[in-house]
Protein backbone atom coordinates (compact mmCIF):
# COMPACT_ATOMS: atom_id res chain seq x y z
CA UNK A 276 0.00 0.00 0.00
CA UNK A 277 1.33 3.43 -0.96
CA UNK A 278 2.43 5.71 1.86
CA UNK A 279 0.21 8.55 2.99
CA UNK A 280 1.39 12.00 1.91
CA UNK A 281 1.96 14.80 4.45
CA UNK A 282 -0.88 16.02 6.68
CA UNK A 283 -1.66 19.15 4.66
CA UNK A 284 -1.96 17.11 1.44
CA UNK A 285 -4.11 14.52 3.20
CA UNK A 286 -6.43 17.23 4.41
CA UNK A 287 -6.64 18.74 0.95
CA UNK A 288 -7.44 15.35 -0.62
CA UNK A 289 -10.10 14.59 1.95
CA UNK A 290 -11.65 18.05 1.76
CA UNK A 291 -11.77 17.97 -2.04
CA UNK A 292 -13.40 14.55 -2.13
CA UNK A 293 -15.92 15.58 0.53
CA UNK A 294 -16.70 18.76 -1.39
CA UNK A 295 -17.34 16.89 -4.65
CA UNK A 296 -19.53 14.32 -2.86
CA UNK A 297 -21.57 17.04 -1.18
CA UNK A 298 -21.79 19.03 -4.40
CA UNK A 299 -23.15 16.10 -6.36
CA UNK A 300 -25.64 15.08 -3.68
CA UNK A 301 -26.96 18.62 -3.83
CA UNK A 302 -26.92 18.65 -7.64
CA UNK A 303 -29.11 15.52 -7.54
CA UNK A 304 -31.49 17.24 -5.13
CA UNK A 305 -31.67 20.38 -7.24
CA UNK A 306 -32.33 18.27 -10.31
CA UNK A 307 -35.31 16.69 -8.59
CA UNK A 308 -36.56 20.16 -7.78
CA UNK A 309 -36.19 20.98 -11.51
CA UNK A 310 -33.71 23.75 -10.73
CA UNK A 311 -31.02 21.97 -12.72
CA UNK A 312 -32.15 21.01 -16.20
CA UNK A 313 -31.05 18.74 -19.03
CA UNK A 314 -29.34 15.50 -18.13
CA UNK A 315 -27.49 14.81 -14.92
CA UNK A 316 -24.78 12.15 -14.54
CA UNK A 317 -23.40 11.88 -11.04
CA UNK A 318 -20.03 10.37 -10.19
CA UNK A 319 -20.77 9.75 -6.50
CA UNK A 320 -18.42 6.94 -5.44
CA UNK A 321 -15.76 7.85 -8.02
CA UNK A 322 -14.20 10.73 -6.06
CA UNK A 323 -10.85 9.05 -5.33
CA UNK A 324 -10.19 8.46 -9.02
CA UNK A 325 -11.05 12.05 -9.85
CA UNK A 326 -9.29 13.82 -6.99
CA UNK A 327 -6.28 11.48 -6.95
CA UNK A 328 -5.69 12.21 -10.64
CA UNK A 329 -6.12 15.97 -10.50
CA UNK A 330 -4.01 16.24 -7.34
CA UNK A 331 -0.78 15.23 -9.11
CA UNK A 332 -1.29 17.41 -12.16
CA UNK A 333 0.48 20.72 -12.63
CA UNK A 334 -1.44 23.95 -13.33
CA UNK A 335 -0.16 23.91 -16.91
CA UNK A 336 -1.49 20.37 -17.58
CA UNK A 337 -4.81 19.72 -19.30
CA UNK A 338 -7.66 17.52 -18.12
CA UNK A 339 -10.44 16.35 -20.39
CA UNK A 340 -13.38 14.19 -19.37
CA UNK A 341 -16.84 12.99 -20.33
CA UNK A 342 -20.39 14.01 -19.41
CA UNK A 343 -19.81 12.94 -15.78
CA UNK A 344 -17.44 15.72 -14.85
CA UNK A 345 -18.78 18.07 -12.17
CA UNK A 346 -16.15 16.61 -9.88
CA UNK A 347 -13.37 16.78 -12.45
CA UNK A 348 -13.88 20.50 -12.93
CA UNK A 349 -13.97 21.14 -9.18
CA UNK A 350 -10.90 18.95 -8.67
CA UNK A 351 -9.12 21.02 -11.29
CA UNK A 352 -9.94 24.21 -9.40
CA UNK A 353 -13.14 25.51 -10.98
CA UNK A 354 -15.28 27.24 -8.39
CA UNK A 355 -18.20 25.00 -7.35
CA UNK A 356 -20.60 27.95 -7.55
CA UNK A 357 -19.84 28.33 -11.26
CA UNK A 358 -20.46 24.64 -11.85
CA UNK A 359 -23.76 24.88 -9.96
CA UNK A 360 -24.73 27.98 -11.96
CA UNK A 361 -24.07 26.00 -15.13
CA UNK A 362 -26.39 23.23 -13.97
CA UNK A 363 -29.01 25.91 -13.32
CA UNK A 364 -28.51 27.34 -16.83
CA UNK A 365 -27.41 30.75 -15.53
CA UNK A 366 -25.05 33.33 -17.01
CA UNK A 367 -22.42 32.85 -14.32
CA UNK A 368 -22.08 29.18 -15.18
CA UNK A 369 -18.85 27.87 -16.63
CA UNK A 370 -20.36 27.87 -20.13
CA UNK A 371 -22.61 30.88 -19.60
CA UNK A 372 -25.50 28.55 -18.80
CA UNK A 373 -25.60 27.12 -22.31
CA UNK A 374 -23.90 23.79 -21.73
CA UNK A 375 -25.43 22.35 -18.58
CA UNK A 376 -24.22 19.34 -16.69
CA UNK A 377 -22.63 17.52 -19.62
CA UNK A 378 -20.65 20.50 -20.88
CA UNK A 379 -18.73 21.95 -17.99
CA UNK A 380 -15.70 23.70 -19.46
CA UNK A 381 -13.08 25.94 -17.91
CA UNK A 382 -10.16 26.86 -20.12
CA UNK A 383 -8.61 29.01 -17.36
CA UNK A 384 -8.18 25.88 -15.22
CA UNK A 385 -7.24 23.89 -18.30
CA UNK A 386 -10.30 21.75 -17.85
CA UNK A 387 -11.21 21.07 -21.46
CA UNK A 388 -14.70 19.61 -20.94
CA UNK A 389 -17.32 18.03 -20.76
CA UNK A 390 -18.30 15.83 -23.85
CA UNK A 391 -21.51 13.94 -24.53
CA UNK A 392 -20.16 11.70 -27.28
CA UNK A 393 -18.83 8.50 -25.75
CA UNK A 394 -15.16 8.21 -26.77
CA UNK A 395 -15.32 11.62 -28.45
CA UNK A 396 -12.88 13.20 -26.02
CA UNK A 397 -10.02 10.81 -26.87
CA UNK A 398 -9.00 12.29 -30.23
CA UNK A 399 -9.45 15.77 -28.77
CA UNK A 400 -7.04 14.84 -25.98
CA UNK A 401 -4.51 13.68 -28.56
CA UNK A 402 -4.97 16.99 -30.38
CA UNK A 403 -4.36 19.00 -27.21
CA UNK A 404 -1.25 16.93 -26.48
CA UNK A 405 -0.05 17.38 -30.05
CA UNK A 406 -0.47 21.16 -29.66
CA UNK A 407 1.67 21.12 -26.51
CA UNK A 408 4.33 19.06 -28.26
CA UNK A 409 4.23 21.29 -31.33
CA UNK A 410 4.63 24.44 -29.25
CA UNK A 411 7.46 22.89 -27.26
CA UNK A 412 5.52 23.20 -23.99
CA UNK A 413 5.85 20.94 -21.01
CA UNK A 414 2.15 20.31 -20.44
CA UNK A 415 0.69 16.82 -20.20
CA UNK A 416 -2.91 16.06 -21.15
CA UNK A 417 -4.84 13.64 -18.97
CA UNK A 418 -7.82 12.07 -20.71
CA UNK A 419 -10.47 10.35 -18.58
CA UNK A 420 -13.21 8.21 -20.07
CA UNK A 421 -15.43 5.27 -19.24
CA UNK A 422 -15.07 1.51 -19.72
CA UNK A 423 -17.72 1.71 -22.44
CA UNK A 424 -15.67 4.29 -24.34
CA UNK A 425 -12.77 1.84 -24.54
CA UNK A 426 -14.79 -0.08 -27.16
CA UNK A 427 -15.07 2.81 -29.59
CA UNK A 428 -13.12 3.25 -32.80
CA UNK A 429 -11.84 6.54 -31.41
CA UNK A 430 -10.04 4.60 -28.71
CA UNK A 431 -7.93 2.53 -31.12
CA UNK A 432 -7.23 5.38 -33.51
CA UNK A 433 -6.16 7.66 -30.69
CA UNK A 434 -3.92 5.06 -29.03
CA UNK A 435 -2.14 4.47 -32.32
CA UNK A 436 -1.40 8.11 -33.03
CA UNK A 437 -0.51 8.89 -29.42
CA UNK A 438 2.10 6.12 -29.43
CA UNK A 439 3.32 6.84 -32.95
CA UNK A 440 3.73 10.56 -32.38
CA UNK A 441 4.97 10.13 -28.79
CA UNK A 442 2.36 12.49 -27.44
CA UNK A 443 2.50 13.78 -23.85
CA UNK A 444 -0.80 12.23 -22.85
CA UNK A 445 -2.10 9.90 -20.16
CA UNK A 446 -5.25 7.87 -20.71
CA UNK A 447 -7.31 6.94 -17.71
CA UNK A 448 -10.24 4.61 -18.05
CA UNK A 449 -12.64 5.07 -15.16
CA UNK A 450 -13.88 1.50 -15.04
CA UNK A 451 -17.09 1.71 -13.04
CA UNK A 452 -18.08 -1.74 -14.37
CA UNK A 453 -20.95 -0.48 -16.52
CA UNK A 454 -21.59 1.39 -19.73
CA UNK A 455 -25.07 2.64 -18.91
CA UNK A 456 -26.81 -0.62 -17.93
CA UNK A 457 -24.40 -2.99 -19.68
CA UNK A 458 -21.74 -4.65 -17.57
CA UNK A 459 -18.13 -4.86 -18.73
CA UNK A 460 -18.49 -8.63 -19.23
CA UNK A 461 -21.35 -8.00 -21.61
CA UNK A 462 -19.83 -5.10 -23.54
CA UNK A 463 -16.14 -5.92 -23.85
CA UNK A 464 -14.51 -9.11 -25.15
CA UNK A 465 -11.32 -8.15 -23.32
CA UNK A 466 -12.32 -7.38 -19.74
CA UNK A 467 -8.80 -6.46 -18.66
CA UNK A 468 -9.10 -2.98 -20.12
CA UNK A 469 -5.52 -2.09 -19.23
CA UNK A 470 -4.42 -4.52 -21.93
CA UNK A 471 -6.40 -2.88 -24.66
CA UNK A 472 -3.71 -0.40 -25.70
CA UNK A 473 -0.87 -2.90 -25.78
CA UNK A 474 -1.42 -3.73 -29.43
CA UNK A 475 -1.00 -0.05 -30.27
CA UNK A 476 2.31 0.27 -28.47
CA UNK A 477 0.96 1.69 -25.21
CA UNK A 478 1.54 -0.01 -21.87
CA UNK A 479 -1.33 -0.40 -19.47
CA UNK A 480 -1.75 -0.77 -15.73
CA UNK A 481 -4.60 -1.44 -13.32
CA UNK A 482 -5.05 0.60 -10.17
CA UNK A 483 -7.50 0.75 -7.27
CA UNK A 484 -9.69 3.71 -8.14
CA UNK A 485 -11.29 3.72 -4.68
CA UNK A 486 -7.94 4.50 -3.03
CA UNK A 487 -6.93 8.12 -3.55
CA UNK A 488 -3.30 7.42 -2.64
CA UNK A 489 -2.98 4.54 -5.11
CA UNK A 490 -4.51 6.72 -7.82
CA UNK A 491 -2.03 9.50 -7.08
CA UNK A 492 0.86 7.11 -7.33
CA UNK A 493 -0.27 5.54 -10.61
CA UNK A 494 -1.15 8.84 -12.24
CA UNK A 495 2.03 10.58 -11.08
CA UNK A 496 4.11 7.90 -12.78
CA UNK A 497 1.97 8.03 -15.93
CA UNK A 498 2.35 11.80 -16.08
CA UNK A 499 6.10 11.49 -15.55
CA UNK A 500 6.39 9.03 -18.43
CA UNK A 501 4.35 11.34 -20.66
CA UNK A 502 6.27 14.47 -19.70
CA UNK A 503 9.81 13.17 -19.51
CA UNK A 504 9.82 10.21 -21.87
CA UNK A 505 6.99 11.08 -24.25
CA UNK A 506 5.40 7.72 -23.47
CA UNK A 507 1.64 7.59 -23.23
CA UNK A 508 0.14 5.10 -20.75
CA UNK A 509 -3.29 3.60 -20.27
CA UNK A 510 -4.38 3.38 -16.64
CA UNK A 511 -7.46 1.43 -15.66
CA UNK A 512 -8.92 2.60 -12.37
CA UNK A 513 -11.52 0.36 -10.74
CA UNK A 514 -14.25 2.49 -9.35
CA UNK A 515 -18.01 2.50 -8.93
CA UNK A 516 -20.89 4.90 -9.20
CA UNK A 517 -23.45 4.51 -6.44
CA UNK A 518 -26.17 6.35 -8.33
CA UNK A 519 -27.71 5.34 -11.63
CA UNK A 520 -26.09 6.08 -14.98
CA UNK A 521 -28.08 9.31 -15.12
CA UNK A 522 -30.86 10.70 -12.99
CA UNK A 523 -33.35 8.73 -15.10
CA UNK A 524 -32.03 5.21 -14.51
CA UNK A 525 -34.28 2.57 -12.90
CA UNK A 526 -31.13 0.43 -12.27
CA UNK A 527 -32.64 -2.92 -13.14
CA UNK A 528 -29.23 -4.26 -14.22
CA UNK A 529 -27.66 -4.52 -10.76
CA UNK A 530 -28.55 -5.61 -7.27
CA UNK A 531 -28.77 -3.39 -4.22
CA UNK A 532 -26.21 -5.69 -2.50
CA UNK A 533 -23.63 -4.96 -5.18
CA UNK A 534 -23.96 -1.23 -4.58
CA UNK A 535 -23.70 -1.76 -0.82
CA UNK A 536 -20.61 -3.90 -1.23
CA UNK A 537 -18.87 -1.06 -3.04
CA UNK A 538 -20.14 1.50 -0.54
CA UNK A 539 -18.20 -0.41 2.10
CA UNK A 540 -15.07 0.58 0.20
CA UNK A 541 -16.20 4.18 0.08
CA UNK A 542 -13.22 6.31 -0.98
CA UNK A 543 -13.91 9.12 1.47
CA UNK A 544 -14.67 6.96 4.51
CA UNK A 545 -11.75 4.69 3.72
CA UNK A 546 -9.28 7.54 3.40
CA UNK A 547 -10.57 9.39 6.47
CA UNK A 548 -10.23 6.19 8.52
CA UNK A 549 -6.70 5.59 7.30
CA UNK A 550 -5.65 9.17 8.05
CA UNK A 551 -7.11 8.93 11.56
CA UNK A 552 -5.53 5.55 12.26
CA UNK A 553 -2.15 6.82 11.11
CA UNK A 554 -2.66 9.92 13.26
CA UNK A 555 -2.15 12.16 10.28
CA UNK A 556 -5.58 13.76 10.70
CA UNK A 557 -7.74 13.99 13.81
CA UNK A 558 -11.51 13.60 14.10
CA UNK A 559 -11.81 17.38 14.34
CA UNK A 560 -10.16 17.90 10.94
CA UNK A 561 -12.27 15.23 9.30
CA UNK A 562 -15.36 16.97 10.64
CA UNK A 563 -14.03 20.34 9.52
CA UNK A 564 -13.59 19.07 5.95
CA UNK A 565 -17.24 18.00 5.91
CA UNK A 566 -18.51 21.27 7.33
CA UNK A 567 -16.47 23.29 4.86
CA UNK A 568 -18.00 21.25 2.05
CA UNK A 569 -21.52 21.93 3.39
CA UNK A 570 -20.89 25.67 3.52
CA UNK A 571 -19.34 25.85 0.06
CA UNK A 572 -22.19 23.94 -1.54
CA UNK A 573 -24.83 25.99 0.26
CA UNK A 574 -23.17 29.16 -1.04
CA UNK A 575 -22.96 27.62 -4.52
CA UNK A 576 -26.72 27.08 -4.61
CA UNK A 577 -27.39 30.63 -3.42
CA UNK A 578 -25.03 31.96 -6.05
CA UNK A 579 -26.65 29.90 -8.81
CA UNK A 580 -30.15 30.93 -7.75
CA UNK A 581 -29.29 34.61 -7.82
CA UNK A 582 -27.45 34.49 -11.13
CA UNK A 583 -29.66 35.66 -14.04
CA UNK A 584 -30.72 33.50 -16.92
CA UNK A 585 -29.11 34.40 -20.25
CA UNK A 586 -31.04 37.13 -22.10
CA UNK A 587 -33.26 35.82 -24.86
CA UNK A 588 -31.58 37.91 -27.54
CA UNK A 589 -28.26 36.21 -26.80
CA UNK A 590 -29.71 32.82 -27.69
CA UNK A 591 -27.79 32.50 -30.92
CA UNK A 592 -24.47 33.77 -29.62
CA UNK A 593 -21.50 31.41 -29.61
CA UNK A 594 -23.05 29.10 -32.16
CA UNK A 595 -20.58 27.51 -34.49
CA UNK A 596 -23.01 27.23 -37.41
CA UNK A 597 -25.40 30.12 -37.98
CA UNK A 598 -27.47 31.36 -40.90
CA UNK A 599 -29.79 34.33 -41.30
CA UNK A 600 -32.05 34.85 -39.51
CA UNK A 601 -30.45 33.49 -36.35
CA UNK A 602 -33.22 31.04 -35.47
CA UNK A 603 -32.94 29.15 -38.71
CA UNK A 604 -30.15 26.79 -37.90
CA UNK A 605 -30.62 24.11 -40.54
CA UNK A 606 -27.78 23.71 -43.01
CA UNK A 607 -30.18 24.79 -45.76
CA UNK A 608 -28.74 28.15 -46.75
CA UNK A 609 -31.60 29.30 -48.96
CA UNK A 610 -34.07 32.00 -47.89
CA UNK A 611 -36.38 31.08 -45.00
CA UNK A 612 -39.73 31.06 -46.89
CA UNK A 613 -41.10 27.59 -47.79
CA UNK A 614 -39.61 26.08 -50.90
CA UNK A 615 -41.14 23.71 -53.34
CA UNK A 616 -42.21 20.59 -51.49
CA UNK A 617 -41.91 22.20 -48.03
CA UNK A 618 -45.41 23.63 -47.90
CA UNK A 619 -47.96 20.84 -47.73
CA UNK A 620 -50.89 23.01 -48.86
CA UNK A 621 -49.07 23.83 -52.06
CA UNK A 622 -47.68 20.39 -52.62
CA UNK A 623 -48.19 19.40 -56.25
CA UNK A 624 -50.82 16.77 -56.75
CA UNK A 625 -48.18 14.43 -58.10
CA UNK A 626 -46.14 14.60 -54.91
CA UNK A 627 -49.20 14.16 -52.75
CA UNK A 628 -50.37 11.18 -54.72
CA UNK A 629 -46.90 9.77 -54.69
CA UNK A 630 -46.85 9.99 -50.91
CA UNK A 631 -50.29 8.44 -50.65
CA UNK A 632 -49.34 5.72 -53.08
CA UNK A 633 -46.26 5.00 -51.00
CA UNK A 634 -48.38 4.66 -47.89
CA UNK A 635 -50.87 2.49 -49.75
CA UNK A 636 -48.10 0.08 -50.69
CA UNK A 637 -47.23 -0.67 -47.09
CA UNK A 638 -47.31 -4.39 -46.41
CA UNK A 639 -48.30 -5.25 -49.99
CA UNK A 640 -46.41 -7.66 -52.22
CA UNK A 641 -43.70 -6.20 -54.44
CA UNK A 642 -44.81 -4.78 -57.77
CA UNK A 643 -44.33 -1.68 -59.92
CA UNK A 644 -43.85 1.42 -57.80
CA UNK A 645 -43.79 5.12 -58.68
CA UNK A 646 -40.21 6.31 -59.00
CA UNK A 647 -39.58 9.65 -57.27
CA UNK A 648 -36.95 10.55 -59.87
CA UNK A 649 -39.61 10.28 -62.54
CA UNK A 650 -42.81 11.18 -60.73
CA UNK A 651 -41.64 13.38 -57.95
CA UNK A 652 -40.91 17.09 -57.98
CA UNK A 653 -37.37 16.80 -56.67
CA UNK A 654 -35.77 17.93 -59.90
CA UNK A 655 -37.25 21.34 -60.35
CA UNK A 656 -36.78 22.62 -63.91
CA UNK A 657 -35.31 19.35 -65.09
CA UNK A 658 -37.13 17.29 -67.68
CA UNK A 659 -38.23 14.02 -66.08
CA UNK A 660 -36.20 11.16 -67.39
CA UNK A 661 -38.48 8.25 -68.10
CA UNK A 662 -36.23 5.35 -68.84
CA UNK A 663 -36.68 3.49 -72.06
CA UNK A 664 -36.85 0.31 -70.05
CA UNK A 665 -39.85 1.58 -68.14
CA UNK A 666 -41.63 2.84 -71.26
CA UNK A 667 -41.33 -0.62 -72.73
CA UNK A 668 -42.34 -2.42 -69.52
CA UNK A 669 -45.27 -0.32 -68.37
CA UNK A 670 -46.17 1.64 -71.49
CA UNK A 671 -46.80 5.40 -71.27
CA UNK A 672 -49.71 6.20 -69.00
CA UNK A 673 -50.27 2.58 -68.20
CA UNK A 674 -52.67 2.42 -65.28
CA UNK A 675 -50.76 0.43 -62.72
CA UNK A 676 -52.07 -0.30 -59.26
CA UNK A 677 -52.58 2.62 -56.88
CA UNK A 678 -53.12 5.25 -59.51
CA UNK A 679 -49.87 5.35 -61.39
CA UNK A 680 -51.74 6.67 -64.41
CA UNK A 681 -52.95 9.70 -62.51
CA UNK A 682 -49.39 10.40 -61.46
CA UNK A 683 -48.21 10.27 -65.02
CA UNK A 684 -50.91 12.67 -66.20
CA UNK A 685 -50.10 15.19 -63.53
CA UNK A 686 -46.37 15.14 -64.00
CA UNK A 687 -44.97 18.27 -65.66
Ligand SMILES: Cc1ncc(C[n+]2csc(CCOP(=O)(O)OP(=O)(O)O)c2C)c(N)n1
Pocket residue numbers: 341343391392393394420421422423424425451453454455520
Ligand atom coordinates in the same frame (compact mmCIF):
# COMPACT_ATOMS: atom_id res chain seq x y z
C1 LIG B 1 -21.07 7.68 -29.50
C2 LIG B 1 -22.12 7.47 -28.46
N1 LIG B 1 -22.79 6.32 -28.40
C3 LIG B 1 -23.73 6.13 -27.44
C4 LIG B 1 -24.02 7.12 -26.54
C5 LIG B 1 -25.06 6.87 -25.45
N2 LIG B 1 -24.38 6.71 -24.17
C6 LIG B 1 -24.28 7.70 -23.29
S1 LIG B 1 -23.39 7.26 -21.96
C7 LIG B 1 -23.15 5.69 -22.53
C8 LIG B 1 -22.38 4.69 -21.73
C9 LIG B 1 -20.96 4.99 -21.61
O1 LIG B 1 -20.40 4.22 -20.60
P1 LIG B 1 -18.94 4.43 -20.07
O2 LIG B 1 -18.05 4.80 -21.20
O3 LIG B 1 -18.57 3.23 -19.29
O4 LIG B 1 -19.03 5.71 -19.13
P2 LIG B 1 -19.81 5.91 -17.75
O5 LIG B 1 -21.16 6.46 -18.09
O6 LIG B 1 -19.89 4.60 -17.07
O7 LIG B 1 -19.02 6.91 -16.97
C10 LIG B 1 -23.75 5.54 -23.76
C11 LIG B 1 -23.74 4.29 -24.54
C12 LIG B 1 -23.30 8.33 -26.65
N3 LIG B 1 -23.51 9.33 -25.80
N4 LIG B 1 -22.34 8.48 -27.58
Ligand SMILES: [Mg+2]
Pocket residue numbers: 421422423449450451452453454455
Ligand atom coordinates in the same frame (compact mmCIF):
# COMPACT_ATOMS: atom_id res chain seq x y z
MG1 LIG C 1 -18.69 2.95 -17.22
